[in-house]
Amino acid sequence: MSKRIADLNRYLAEKGLKVTRQREAVAQVFFDTTGHISAEELYLKVSRSHPGIGLTTVYRTLRLLTEAGLAKERRFAEDTQGVFEKEDTSRHHDHLICTRCGKIVEFKEPLIEKLQEDVAQKHGFSVEDHRMELYGLCKTCRTA
Amino acid sequence: MSKRIADLNRYLAEKGLKVTRQREAVAQVFFDTTGHISAEELYLKVSRSHPGIGLTTVYRTLRLLTEAGLAKERRFAEDTQGVFEKEDTSRHHDHLICTRCGKIVEFKEPLIEKLQEDVAQKHGFSVEDHRMELYGLCKTCRTA
DNA sequence: GTATCTGCAAAACTTTTGCTTATTT
DNA sequence: AAATAAGCAAAAGTTTTGCAGATAC
Numbered sequence A, B: 001m002s003k004r005i006a007d008l009n010r011y012l013a014e015k016g017l018k019v020t021r022q023r024e025a026v027a028q029v030f031f032d033t034t035g036h037i038s039a040e041e042l043y044l045k046v047s048r049s050h051p052g053i054g055l056t057t058v059y060r061t062l063r064l065l066t067e068a069g070l071a072k073e074r075r076f077a078e079d080t081q082g083v084f085e086k087e088d089t090s091r092h093h094d095h096l097i098c099t100r101c102g103k104i105v106e107f108k109e110p111l112i113e114k115l116q117e118d119v120a121q122k123h124g125f126s127v128e129d130h131r132m133e134l135y136g137l138c139k140t141c142r143t144a
Numbered sequence C: 001g002t003a004t005c006t007g008c009a010a011a012a013c014t015t016t017t018g019c020t021t022a023t024t025t
Numbered sequence D: 001a002a003a004t005a006a007g008c009a010a011a012a013g014t015t016t017t018g019c020a021g022a023t024a025c
Helices: A003-015 A021-032 A039-049 A055-067 A110-122 A139-143 B003-015 B021-032 B039-049 B055-067 B110-122 B139-143
Strands: A071-074 A083-086 A094-098 A104-107 A129-137 B071-074 B083-086 B094-098 B104-107 B126-136
Touching: A003 A021, A021 A039, A021 A055, A021 A083, A039 A055, A055 A071, A055 A083, A110 A129, A110 B110, A110 B126, A129 B110, B003 B021, B021 B039, B021 B055, B021 B083, B039 B055, B055 B071, B055 B083, B110 B126
Parallel strands: A094 A129, B094 B126
Antiparallel strands: A071 A083, A094 A104, A129 B126, B071 B083, B094 B104
């Protein structure tokens, strides 16, 4: 059993919630996913191994994972659909997004984070979290 | 007539679109607004001077302004409603958001933008646009 | 006069909620 | 046995679309 599933089960036990087939299936597929996934996409993916599962259950499980600190919801640009990604607070990262092909690269830049704290302090703010997205063209699209 | 209204009228003429009372009213109230506003809020605000205007018209006008490059849509955190702000490419700015009271401060930090270009280049990307939001507590909420 | 625009109602789309039955503990 | 969860259908919230009458050019 993976560490994340163990984390989830610990959270469920703590809260007096139950380990169900559906929760395990949704969580497993979610944790096996690289990058971002919407509730709808996750639903379709889980349906392949667990036909009959409800979209509602996927939404509820994603909320559960978010409350457990194992997932994080994001909204990119003008997307109407929210997407979720694995939360891993020790490796908080930002995104580079290709406006032509949609490719998303994750990165981490401590120097920028330091400057973010500086600018926040200048305005009297403390920083708990941040999001940064850079939009542009990736190498492939730029040379094509 | 303000510069932005003139810009809008130029855009309308270019595209063979018409100058209507409703478009002028929505645009005027939008341009007079500081910060961010949702379609719904803008609709309520315009309704005060133009009762009978339709929410649909507000949505359509905001899309028009966006296409004209005079407005920009954003989505903050887990907000389900999109908000619009004046687009002013010569003064692109970022946001500091208080997670307790919701206060939003706009800022601009050229040094961070320089580093953004560096990190993008390192991954083979060019940067056309970016968004950065810092979440934390403002001075008031921190000392309260 | 003709093409565009408005406002309404209805649809579309995403996400949540109420409820009944099923499952976990 | 008691409490929680699943799945369905329906609701809720936001944004878009079709259409008939109105307006700008």
